[in-house]
Amino acid sequence: MTETRKPIVAGNWKMHHTHLDAIQVVQKLDYQLRPEDYRAVEVVVCPAFTALRSIQTLIDGDKLEIQLGAQNLWYEDQGAFTGEVSGPMLAKLNVDYVIVGHSERRQIFGETDEVVNKKVKAVYRNGMIPILCVGETLEERDAGGTEAKVRSQVKEALRGIGQDQAESLVLAYEPIWAIGTGRNATPEDADETTGQIRDELRMKYGELADSIRIQYGGSVKPGNIAELMAKPNIDGALVGGASLDPDEFARVIRYRL
Ligand code: PGA
Numbered sequence: 001m002t003e004t005r006k007p008i009v010a011g012n013w014k015m016h017h018t019h020l021d022a023i024q025v026v027q028k029l030d031y032q033l034r035p036e037d038y039r040a041v042e043v044v045v046c047p048a049f050t051a052l053r054s055i056q057t058l059i060d061g062d063k064l065e066i067q068l069g070a071q072n073l074w075y076e077d078q079g080a081f082t083g084e085v086s087g088p089m090l091a092k093l094n095v096d097y098v099i100v101g102h103s104e105r106r107q108i109f110g111e112t113d114e115v116v117n118k119k120v121k122a123v124y125r126n127g128m129i130p131i132l133c134v135g136e137t138l139e140e141r142d143a144g145g146t147e148a149k150v151r152s153q154v155k156e157a158l159r160g161i162g163q164d165q166a167e168s169l170v171l172a173y174e175p176i177w178a179i180g181t182g183r184n185a186t187p188e189d190a191d192e193t194t195g196q197i198r199d200e201l202r203m204k205y206g207e208l209a210d211s212i213r214i215q216y217g218g219s220v221k222p223g224n225i226a227e228l229m230a231k232p233n234i235d236g237a238l239v240g241g242a243s244l245d246p247d248e249f250a251r252v253i254r255y256r257l
Contacts, residue, residue: 004210005235008042009042009253010069010097010172011238011240011249012069016244018051022048023055025049029043029250031246043065043067046071056094063170072098073090073100073122074083088257097129098129103179112156113153120157121160129169131170131238132154132157132167132169133171134154135153135218137177141177149251153202167211169212170214173216173217174216179217179218179219179242180219184220187230194214194216197233216228220252
């Protein structure tokens, strides 16, 4: 990471933690973090939809410096979409960030680049910030297709997104083979691909690309975060498994120590 981009570490809890568990985790996490940690790193938690209201109340009530993220949304603002949650619903809960295009959404729920693009637009339309996920499969990596894959995912997802919006954008490079497998990309590989993502952003947004934050995600743990963060193009982490436990997540966030 570079001095101009504040590191952002986000916990993606996926389908874990009831709202009661989530409250405890956030309380314990905040108890471990000091003002200087929040100054050094932007901390985001992305609980399940059912826990958002509870965590919002906790953050507001106790004036926590933790930012609130959602894991998904539907791209229409309202209507007959049984089971879906819209941008206005999330915005009313003071949600700051929405994860869009996570590989689990793409692979298990069939989200296409076109849907991802509509979701990115819906997040911005409702005054929130997307954490846009891109990444290649193991087959694509082995076939030398990583760069082409991530460049096309970035391009398609950001169709119609202008400079003013892209300013706040957060990208997450998550090689699919590294998610939940315990096998993280080497810092060199992760830095190379995040560099290519930044180059794709530069082609579209010019020098603004240098202020857009790009996270790495995929088996990030207390033991490997520091070497990843030492790389120039990596500005933070999207953390699954290691964010579920407040002690472990706090150690990820305090990687400088
Ligand atoms: P992981 O998940 O840290 O458990 O590999 C990362 C993610 O899917 O965002």
